[in-house]
Amino acid sequence: MKVIVMGAGVIGVTTAYYLAKAGAEVTVLDRQPGPGLETSYANAGELSYGMTSPWAAPGIPWKAVKWMFMKRRPFFIWPLISPPMWAWCAQMIRNCNADSYRVNKSRMVRISNYSRDVMPELVAETGITYDGREQGTLQLFRTAKQLKSSKADQEILAEFGSPYEVLDQDGCIQAEPALAQVREKFVGGLRLLADRTGDCRVFTMALAEKCAEMGVEFRYGQTIKSFVIENDRVAGVDTDIAGRVTGDAYVCALGSYGPRTLRPIGIKLPVYPVKGYSVTLPVIEETAAPQSTIMDETHKVAITRLGDRIRVAGTAEIAGYSKRLGPHATDTVRHVINDLFPGAGDLTRAEGWTGLRPMTPDGTPVLGPTRYPNLYLNTGHGTLGWTMACGSGRAVADIVLGRKPEINFDGLTAARYE
Known part of the structure; x- marks a missing residue:
């Protein structure tokens, strides 16, 4: 054939x-x-088996409105005259309820878990390398409210058999030692043990x-x-x-x-494009750098270690098929790496990138x-x-x-x- x-x-x-x-x-x-x-080309580098969830979830429409007015916002929508865009947004909102979320997540986890199981076989067969690590993802909470709200995620993780552990400040630092220098900026975390990392490109x-x-x-x-x-x-x-x-x-x-x-x-x-941004910078201080992936729950930014580089990715921008990388487009991701891992990488040599994620409303x-x-x-x-x-x-x-x-x-x- x-x-x-x-x-x-x-x-x-x-x-x-x-x-x-x-x-x-x-x-x-x-x-x-x-x-x-x-x-x-330059996505977050996460193999997010534990974080496989639809964006369309209960409460997201109201959160999205609040995010748009943050100084370093994780979400923005341009008011384009685009019937496909607004139709997609309407469909997504219709999926923002508990019943749809559970159905959609179960479908996504079915694919994600299967991918988790077959990928090691492919890697063993081919012998390819890609700066891969198997040290999980640390979802970092800056507030007690975020930590408390993670209880719902923990229940879903348990339901789908995805291993995790809830960490206090000391536990987060044990997982990511470089966070010791900014311990006052977070209260705890949720560590997703099945997650892996690597350079997709x-x-x-x-x-x-x-x-x-x-x-x-x-x-x-x-x-x-x-x-x-x-x-x-x-x-x-x-x-x-x-x-x-x-x-x-x-x-x-x-x-x-x-x-x-x-x-x-x-x-x-x-399927509609949702624009994301990233920067990739060289590690200049090993003791100050992350070891795996950290997800900043406040800014929805992922920081991932890729060999001798750090990838910092985030932002969801609904702006049609525009791939313009403006002068301030990566300000949020640059702020987060400097805030949580100061001195880890050389931001003066950071490579900025933007790409279009193909999203379905469910x-x-x-x-x-x-x-x-x-x-x-x-x-x-x-x-x-x-x-x-x-x-x-x-x-x-x-x-x-x-x-x-x-x-x-x-x-x-x-x-x-x-």
Whole structure:
């Protein structure tokens, strides 16, 4: 079987790997000059198995309003004249209730846990390295109210079998010794023991090399212009450089750009880009630097150790497809690293970045079949693409090849929006 995978981010490349491993002839198309150059390029670096939750949760609409007026706000929405944007926001608000949250979280955890279980096997098979660590995530609370509110999260973590521990100030410092110099700035934390960390782009590049060794063809610099439909099947995709590319099956892993490509053939997905920011800076003082990932609950900023670098990522900005990196865009993430780990890294050499997270209004990605029998989806992972990549890539590959996937696909496909 010849399969065309559209997209060479971490989702597309993991899908290509599992297809090729099963014997498929795979071609990957991407408009960038190499793999992992868009949303996968400089994300938070978290493999957030314990923090797998939809953004649409009870109380979030009111919190979002308050966040927009913070000096260093974690959330902002631009008042664009955009019907798709406002329709997506309305759908998300409708999911901000306890019943929807529980259903959506259970679907997301199903993929996340599967990804957690299969990723070590992939790493062992390929031997790739990516600055990976297995020291968990420390959700850091600056106020007693935040610590008390985490009780609800603890109950959900226990329900889904995700190990955790509640820490006081001393416990947080034991987990992250560098926090000793700022102990007055937090009251405690929730440590998620199953979480891992690593550089998503390094992983994607290394896996793409392995895929190429397995015979996968990567065609970079190819923008997909349209699908060719014949007899109610996809007969090919037209690109701006190579012309028409054909296969037996097609997987759309185009992230935020998937809906634009799919809409002309009648597939309407509520996947919308939510802009995020990060800075990456070199470590200059080991004793002052973090060892794993710290999530600042107040600013919703993640600080992750990646080898001899620190990645600081956060902010959710609804601003359409704009990728502008303004002069003050990374002020919040810069403030947080300097506030919690002063002197750890060299901010004068920080590399700023912005990317578009492909978000669904219910948080669950869109996987598997479509109305066309040879077109499949692997998109809409939001902030959890790195976390869910191996699991969703393997499961979608099974579907494409006509094999029974190892996870239940109920509620994961585009059919839930019909």
